[in-house]
Amino acid sequence: MFGLLRPCAHGAAKYGIDAAEWRTHMCGLCLGLRDGHGQLARATTNVDAIVLSMLTEAQSGGAVERSTAGRCALRGMQRASVASVDAPGVRLAATASLLLAAAKIRDHVADGDASALARKPMGTVSTRWAGQARVSAQRIGLDVEPLVAALSAQTRLEQAALDLAMTDRADSLARLTAPTQLCASEFFAHTAILADRPDNVDALRTAGWQFGRIAHLADAVQDYERDLARGRFNPLAATGTTMPQAYDLLRESDSQLRAAVAAAELDAVPTVRWMLLDPLASVLRRLGHGIGTIAGHTCAVSHNRGEVQLNSRRTGHRRPGIGESLTLILGSYCTGYACCADHTQPCTGNRKDAWIKRCDCDCGCGDCCGCCDCNC
Missing domain, CATH: 1.10.600.10 (Farnesyl Diphosphate Synthase)
Structure with a gap:
């Protein structure tokens, strides 16, 4: 665990x-x-x-x-x-x-x-x-x-x-x-x-x-x-x-x-x-969806702005910058804030910037975190 x-x-x-x-x-x-x-x-x-x-x-x-x-x-x-x-x-x-x-x-x-x-x-x-x-x-x-x-x-x-x-x-x-x-x-x-x-x-x-x-x-x-x-x-x-x-x-x-x-x-x-x-x-x-490396994913609402942010912790991609690293250390374990460098949209497999302000699927199911049962 x-x-x-x-x-x-x-x-x-x-x-x-x-x-x-x-x-x-x-x-x-x-x-x-x-x-x-x-x-x-x-x-x-x-x-x-x-x-x-x-x-x-x-x-x-x-x-x-x-x-x-x-x-x-x-x-x-x-x-x-x-x-x-x-x-x-x-x-x-x-x-x-x-x-x-x-x-x-x-x-x-x-x-x-x-x-x-x-x-x-x-x-x-x-x-x-x-x-x-x-x-x-x-x-x-x-x-x-x-x-x-x-x-x-x-x-x-x-x-x-x-x-x-x-x-x-x-x-x-x-x-x-x-x-x-x-x-x-x-x-x-x-x-x-x-x-x-x-x-x-x-x-x-x-x-x-x-x-x-x-x-x-x-x-x-x-x-x-x-x-x-x-x-x-x-x-x-x-x-x-x-x-x-x-x-x-x-x-x-x-x-x-x-x-x-x-x-x-x-x-x-x-x-x-x-x-x-x-x-x-x-x-x-x-x-x-064929992702070679797997990690926990947090999709949480920012306590300050009420904005949804994403994180998907993966290996083999660019290292997070200083700001992202600080968020990882200070945020992911205790507040659920976004913390890493990129996010793979589960319905399509397309990568997105982790720091987007909206959290929605390209398929329109409204579920960025893979919780839905859509087959798109």
Whole structure:
């Protein structure tokens, strides 16, 4: 879960949801990490972990917990109503953020992305965050030891996949995605426990298992060319999985995830559709249009002018300028502002300038973010 989900402001209006709801959960998670684990822990804020907070609320059925956050530079020094830091869903999202960030840093060190001088402090931070994840998990009754063990085994699994490169590849990809799938499945399932909905545990565990595969494969597709250029490990290249095969697996997981969400009777809940199902549909649509690299897309309304701006984070194109880079750093994670260099219109595949002031399809469906079902 590393930034796959980017709900669209158009979808929020369609479902009668305030577009600031995404930021409500984001800021709640950020503040929950600060209050529970210190300022440095806020760096682990994971945009996909927000779905755990949302799923917990969606199943609770009662009044949602909100608190007023103080002024923040990333909100233009405005106060905001945010998810309570003591809410069970926020604590679960914080646990996921810490655990996955620790694993991500460990992977960077193992891949040799860090200099020799940086490896030791990075390892120290990774160990600290993993320990904080354990503490956070204990508070909400989640056993994370199997998840820690699975993530720790990722490097060994990658080496095994390389060793099998010229022999048996049949189950290699499934083994490589299993740690991510296990983590996502247990986190999804625990939302049902926290919401006191034990009847939903199995369905959400299945949904999480499929979400984990989507997240892992989407990341592999996005990084494919860059990994090959840098000589880094890529699960698709290592297992000989072609892009069409990867796309078929993504479609299969998406179908099974939706069936599981429907089994939990959450598929009609507006926030679930807006923050989980629609963004996943957008991800698959972009792959279906033959885009070689895939990333989250945010289409959000500017808080200052009420103007819609776009971003589509892709590799292989021009680097964003200083202004765009600052927007990426200061805006995309906490405010939903546009942040990158270009945007591919999903209905036609044509590229557009990211800084346009309108957000509409050439086909006239009125949906720039791929949330519609038009076949134009």
